[in-house]
Each structure stands twice: as C-alpha cells, then as structure tokens.
Amino acid sequence: MLMLLKKRSTIISLILAVIFAASSYYYFAIYNSVRDLYVSSDYIGYPTGKALFSNAELVVVGSPLKDFEDRELHLSRFSNGALEDIATFTEIDVEKVIKGPEEDTTNLKVYEPIGVYQTFKGKERIAFEGYTAMKKGSKYLIFLSKNTYGQYSVINMQSGKFNMDGTDHEDMGEDSHNKQRIFAELKSSEYLQ
Incomplete structure (x- = not known):
C-alpha cells in the first residue's frame, strides 16, 4: 500500500x-513572442520636403510621453472578426510648433499607423508601410494632418516623422535614402528656421 x-x-x-x-x-x-506583420496602405505620399511641409496642417517638434506598450491602442474589427484597423495614440510633449494652430498642441495625441495586440499565438505588431513607432525620450520633427475622425495623424508614413537627436535607430526604416533626402531638404530650407 x-x-x-x-x-x-x-x-x-x-x-x-x-x-x-x-x-x-x-x-x-x-x-x-512578437510577430511583425507589414500591411500596405493607400496614402498620399509626398516625395519632397516642400510638398510634405505644404500639405501638413500641423508641424511640431516633440517627444512621446509614454513607452509604446503603455499607449492607447485603437483596434476595430469587421463583423466577421477580421481586423479592420489598428493604430496607436501617442501623447506628445510639444517642444516647438513650426506650423499650425498652437492651441491644438495642448494634450496632443498623435495617431500612429502601428499597433500591437495579443493573440493566443503571441503578440502581433501590425505596421502600415513599414512604419516604426516613435520612442519615448526621443525627439522628433512630426508632420501631421487631421484624419476623417478629426484626429492628428502622421502623414507620409515613415517619412512623416524624423528623429532629430539620433536616439531612434529604427527611424530611417526601409526607404532610408528617400527619407534622408527629404530630411536634408527640410533642414536646409526656410521651413524649419
């Protein structure tokens, strides 16, 4: 026994x-685990710094206040459960307003075309057109326009935000040559003076 x-x-x-x-x-x-998914998107692209600046409603220099994981996630699904839209609302500490209404920069939340959500198979990070999220503590030049819901969104996808202090090594993305060219044009123009 x-x-x-x-x-x-x-x-x-x-x-x-x-x-x-x-x-x-x-x-x-x-x-x-985190699985990266890149989705193509219909968006208006601006190939020059002049076009980007002209078409932005708001241009600011600022830094995200929170780590990416702590930001507000926007997730919507179709009635069949398929993912319809995903984005992250990023609160920005605005250091300088270069273009646009200064009153809109109080408690500014920027709609970034990227988001992470949990599944049973792990986390899925979905980024539109290879967009990378802004990092807390990094300083950016950000080009924004209001979307159909009245929220400020980064325009020109990855080439609509530029890390100014060299602390975000992912910022250049896949099309770094074009982004560097636009940034160089903006820095040498009267737009940022």
Missing part, C-alpha cells in the same frame, strides 16, 4: 512538472 502511494505521488509530481514546464514554455516562448 505504501509503495502504491509513493508511485502515485511520483506520477502526480511528474505530471505537474510537465504541465508547469509546458505552461512556462507557452507563456515565455509563444504568448509573449
């Missing part, structure tokens, strides 16, 4: 150890 109880206790301990190991593996290796 004592032998049977020891055997049963050993089997239960092994089963619990396997369940714990499997749960830990799922949580750390799958549930918390």
Whole structure:
C-alpha cells in the first residue's frame, strides 16, 4: 500500500512538472513572442520636403510621453472578426510648433499607423508601410494632418516623422535614402528656421 502511494505521488509530481514546464514554455516562448506583420496602405505620399511641409496642417517638434506598450491602442474589427484597423495614440510633449494652430498642441495625441495586440499565438505588431513607432525620450520633427475622425495623424508614413537627436535607430526604416533626402531638404530650407 505504501509503495502504491509513493508511485502515485511520483506520477502526480511528474505530471505537474510537465504541465508547469509546458505552461512556462507557452507563456515565455509563444504568448509573449512578437510577430511583425507589414500591411500596405493607400496614402498620399509626398516625395519632397516642400510638398510634405505644404500639405501638413500641423508641424511640431516633440517627444512621446509614454513607452509604446503603455499607449492607447485603437483596434476595430469587421463583423466577421477580421481586423479592420489598428493604430496607436501617442501623447506628445510639444517642444516647438513650426506650423499650425498652437492651441491644438495642448494634450496632443498623435495617431500612429502601428499597433500591437495579443493573440493566443503571441503578440502581433501590425505596421502600415513599414512604419516604426516613435520612442519615448526621443525627439522628433512630426508632420501631421487631421484624419476623417478629426484626429492628428502622421502623414507620409515613415517619412512623416524624423528623429532629430539620433536616439531612434529604427527611424530611417526601409526607404532610408528617400527619407534622408527629404530630411536634408527640410533642414536646409526656410521651413524649419
């Protein structure tokens, strides 16, 4: 009888150890993993600094107040459950208004075309046109216009924000040559003076 109880206790301990190991593996290796998905989007692109500046309603220099994970996520789905739209609202500490109404910069929340949401298979980061999120503590020159909901959105996708202090190494993105050209044009123009 004592032998049977020891055997049963050993089997239960092994089963619990396997369940714990499997749960830990799922949580750390799958549930918390991040899969990047890049989605194409219809947007108006501005190939020059002049066109970008002219078509922006608001141009500011500022920094995000929160880490990306702590920002407000906008997620909407179609009636069949498929993802319709995803974005992140980023609160900006505005240092300087270059163009546009200064009163709009109080408590400015910028609609960024990127978002992360949790699934059973892990986190999915969806970015439109290779957009990378602005980083807390980094300083940016940001070109904005109001979207159909009246929210300020980054225009020109990845080439609508420029890291000014060199602290965001992802900012140049895939089309870094074009973005560098636009930024150089803006820096040498009267727009940023």
